[in-house]
Amino acid sequence: MQTGMLYVVATPIGNLEDITLRALRVFKEADYILCEDTRVTGKLLAHYQIKTKLKRYDAHSSESLQAQIIEDLHNGKQIALCSDAGTPGISDPGVHLVAQLRTHSDVKIVAVPGASSLTAAFSIAGLAGNQFTFLGFVPHKKGRQTFFTEVAEATIPVVFFESTHRIMKALQALAESAPQKRITIAREITKLHEEVVQGSPSEVLAYFTASTEHQKGEFVVMVS
Numbered sequence: 001m002q003t004g005m006l007y008v009v010a011t012p013i014g015n016l017e018d019i020t021l022r023a024l025r026v027f028k029e030a031d032y033i034l035c036e037d038t039r040v041t042g043k044l045l046a047h048y049q050i051k052t053k054l055k056r057y058d059a060h061s062s063e064s065l066q067a068q069i070i071e072d073l074h075n076g077k078q079i080a081l082c083s084d085a086g087t088p089g090i091s092d093p094g095v096h097l098v099a100q101l102r103t104h105s106d107v108k109i110v111a112v113p114g115a116s117s118l119t120a121a122f123s124i125a126g127l128a129g130n131q132f133t134f135l136g137f138v139p140h141k142k143g144r145q146t147f148f149t150e151v152a153e154a155t156i157p158v159v160f161f162e163s164t165h166r167i168m169k170a171l172q173a174l175a176e177s178a179p180q181k182r183i184t185i186a187r188e189i190t191k192l193h194e195e196v197v198q199g200s201p202s203e204v205l206a207y208f209t210a211s212t213e214h215q216k217g218e219f220v221v222m223v224s
Contacts, residue, residue, distance in 0.1 A: 004073030004107045007080045008098065010087040010114030013218075014191035016047050018115045024048055026112055030080040034069065036093070040084045057081070059093040066097060073107045080112075085218075087116045091136045091161060118159060121186035121220035124196060132157040132222075138170055152178035157224040167219050171208060174223065175201040181223050188217040 007026045012018040027033060027050050034057035035041035041054055057065065073079060081094050088094035101107050118134060138160060139147055151158045151174070162170045174183060184198045195214070197204055208215055 002076030004076050005078045006073060006098070006101060006107060006109045007078070007112050008088050008094065008109065009080050009082045009112040010116065011041070011044060011082045011085060013085045013115045013117045013120065013189055014194075016044060018190055019044070019048075020112065020114050023112050023114055024050070026080050027052055029078060031072070031077045033080045033082060034094075034097075035082050036084045041082060052080075057094070057097065061093070066100065069097065070101065070104065070107075073101070073104070085115075085117075087114065090116065090118065115190070117161075117186075117189055117218065117220050120189050121184075121222065122157075122159060124186065125184040125198075125222050127157050127184065127222060127224050129156065132159050134158075135160040137161045137163075138166065140166075144173075148173045148177040151223050152181065154223070157222055159220065159222050162219045162221055164216050164218075167215060167221075168205075168208065170221065171201065171205040174221075175205050178223060184222040184224070186220040186222070187214065189220065191217070193217065 007030065009023050009026055011023070027045065030052055032053040032055055033041065034055050036058045038054040038056050045052065069079065081088050081097065083092045083094060089098055098109060101109055122132060133154060133156060135147065135158060138144065174181065179201055181201060182198070183201055183204045184196065185204060186196050188194045197207055
């Protein structure tokens with residue numbers, strides 16, 4: 001009986017050229033591809049003329065869908081899992097499927113590495129040392145104060161993600177709780193409007209307050 005394979009495939013975080021030859025091959029050969037949004041992944045596949053079937057798999061997917069995926073893998077299917085951008089399983093619902101499959105010995109889970117905004121941002125920040133703490137996305141309500149206290153007290157760089165609608169609140173919180181720290185923000189990495197902004201919390205806050213058009217996009221925040 002053929003062993004089922006789940007390929008965890010990294011996709012570009014902006015520039016469509018940032019995909020590996022292996023990832024393209026896996027997408028072509030898979031029985032189907034699990035993705036957060038079929039429209040987003042569909043554009044990527046169309047760019048490379050790949051016609052593999054897409055199935056939506058996100059944080060709201062049903063238990064019946066998950067059961068079907070596991071059954072398909074038990075039957076020897078080759079399935080690719082990707083997120084809208086970057087590496088699945090990092091602040092991404094795909095981690096739930098991978099965690100469950102770790103209890104199934106007849107399924108092999110294979111990483112197909114590639115783009116990651118986390119490592120891409122850190123590589124161009126110029127932060128000394130080889131350690132950092134990654135905290136994912138900032139909590140919306142519960143645990144928010146504890147989150148920024150942890151950032152302020154950290155002795156090694158801390159990295160987290162923030163969205164367009166919440167970046168200013170995060171910068172205000174850093175200016176209040178960690179005024180002595182240095183912030184590096186990587187915005188829209190690999191995209192047309194990519195930029196890196198560095199300075200004290202108050203300096204970075206002032207920059208984005210004055211440049212409202214720069215408050216849009218995906219943000220990787222590094223506090224050192």
